[in-house]
Amino acid sequence: xxxxxxxxxxxxxxxxxxxxxxxxxxxxxxxxxxxxxxxxxxxxxxxxxxxxxxxxxxxxxxxxxxxxxxxxxxxxxxxxxxxxxxxxxxxxxxxxxxxxxxxxxxxxxxxxxxxxxxxxxxxxxxxxxxxxxxxxxxxxxxxxxxxxxxxxxxxxxxxxxxxxxxxxxxxxxxxxxxxxxxxxxxxxxxxxxxxxxxxxxxxxxxxxxxxxxxxxxxxxxxxxxxxxxxxxxxxxxxxxxxxxxxxxxxxxxxxxxxxxxxxxxxxxxxxx
DNA sequence: AGTATCCTGGAA
DNA sequence: TTCCAGGATACT
Numbered sequence: 001x002x003x004x005x006x007x008x009x010x011x012x013x014x015x016x017x018x019x020x021x022x023x024x025x026x027x028x029x030x031x032x033x034x035x036x037x038x039x040x041x042x043x044x045x046x047x048x049x050x051x052x053x054x055x056x057x058x059x060x061x062x063x064x065x066x067x068x069x070x071x072x073x074x075x076x077x078x079x080x081x082x083x084x085x086x087x088x089x090x091x092x093x094x095x096x097x098x099x100x101x102x103x104x105x106x107x108x109x110x111x112x113x114x115x116x117x118x119x120x121x122x123x124x125x126x127x128x129x130x131x132x133x134x135x136x137x138x139x140x141x142x143x144x145x146x147x148x149x150x151x152x153x154x155x156x157x158x159x160x161x162x163x164x165x166x167x168x169x170x171x172x173x174x175x176x177x178x179x180x181x182x183x184x185x186x187x188x189x190x191x192x193x194x195x196x197x198x199x200x201x202x203x204x205x206x207x208x209x210x211x212x213x214x215x216x217x218x219x220x221x222x223x224x225x226x227x228x229x230x231x232x233x234x235x236x237x238x239x240x241x242x243x244x245x246x247x248x249x250x251x252x253x254x255x256x257x258x259x260x261x262x263x264x265x266x267x268x269x270x271x272x
Numbered sequence: 273a274g275t276a277t278c279c280t281g282g283a284a
Numbered sequence: 285t286t287c288c289a290g291g292a293t294a295c296t
Contacts (some may be wrong), residue, residue, distance in 0.1 A: 001290065057291080074291050077279090091280095110279040114290070154273075163292080171290070220289080260275080261290070 002073040003210025004135070004168030006222050006230065007057050010079055013225045014061065015052040017081045018096075018104060022048045028115075028143045033093050033108070035116040044069065044117060056131045056167030060124070068117040068124050071106065076221045077113035080105045092129075109221070131167040140166070144192040145201040149189035152210050156192060157185035158259045160204065169204060172217055172239045175264045176207035179238045185256075185263045191272075210235065238264040 002010070023044050028034055034041040044063055051062030059079075061069040071079070079090055084103050094106040094115050106115060111270030118124045133139035148165045149156060160174050162168055169177065178185050180203035183196050192200070216222050219240055223229055237247055242255035242264055251268035 072291085074278095074292080090292095108279095109281065110290090112278060161291090259273095262288095 001075050001076060001170050001172065001220060002216070002222055003057060003170035003173050003209050003211070005173065005214075005232070006216035007054055007059060007073065007168070008212055009215045009224055009230065011052050011054045011059055013081075014059070014079070014104075017102075017225065018049045018061070018098070019052060020048060020050075021102075022046070022099040023096050024099050027095040027097065028093060030093045030111055032199055033106075033111060035114050040119075041068070041069075041115060041117045043098055043119075055128050055134070057170065058127075058131075058164050060118075060128075066120055068118040069129065070114075070118055072113050072116075074108070074110065074112035074114075075083050076109040078107045078221060079225050080107065080223075080227060081225045104225075122271070131163055132165040134167050134236050135169065135208055140205075141203045142198060145204070146194075146197050148199075149197055151190070153188040153190050155186045155258050156189050157261070157263060159189045161261070162201070167206070168208070171261055171263075173204070173207045173211060174238070175239045176210075177203040178270060179203075179266060180206050182269050182271075184272045185258050185265055187272050188216055208234070238266060240264065 021236040026042055026045055031038050047063045049061055050064050053060040057149050059071040060177040081102060081104055084101055089105050089107050091107040091109050092105045093108055133144050148159055152159055157174050160169050179200035181196060183192060183200055211232050214230055214232035214235060217232040218229030219233045238253050241253045246253055246254050246269060249268050251266050253264055254267050
């Protein structure tokens, strides 16, 4: 699943590949993936991309004159930069065609992902304001984590997955961050001691930074815009590592279900 | 706060 | 042939 590190990797590469390029045509085959509707999104034809941003797991591709294309990859979305003459990619549902013969393809097996035209800065503000602080910026402080945990008795894992509270953490990096901070994923937020709150704050940063350094985790569908896998899958400590020994203590990693999500942890390191 | 829903390839 | 994965949102 593309989470902050994967989307950030894509963002950085897109910045190099599409900024300054003109969209000369738009192709799609699943209308509901173009929001609010295909006719609105088609207004981008003739415009240039001027920036490549991101909030949480949402890509924000800036257009000249105030528009922004938001792209959410959800579970299985991929973006590829290709020549229009290149062999088709399976499950392509949207393609932005550029003036130079290249195109940006959006593939999505499940059709959950979407391309959204955000027409003005007011609408953009509305969308970005729904997200909590970005973990790798100064807006993310220990106080953010402390407040988030102290106000609820829900499972700590569930709390850190809330995009409104912290932007960009998904299932993979939540499990990894909890392992780093030695917190059992089901620990009620308000039962986490101050010392562990501090470690979770740092653990989230560490998990995400390592993911970015490795250009993402290609354990399911994720590939970068050139079609290359990220290298983080082999550096995972707990995610999908059930049955394997913990790299810290040798105890066998367990898999449970927390709030409907597959959850992996070390039963010895991560105690309640 | 917990659960159903979207969706489909691939695993069991 | 049935079941599962899972981000975000709509329900109950």
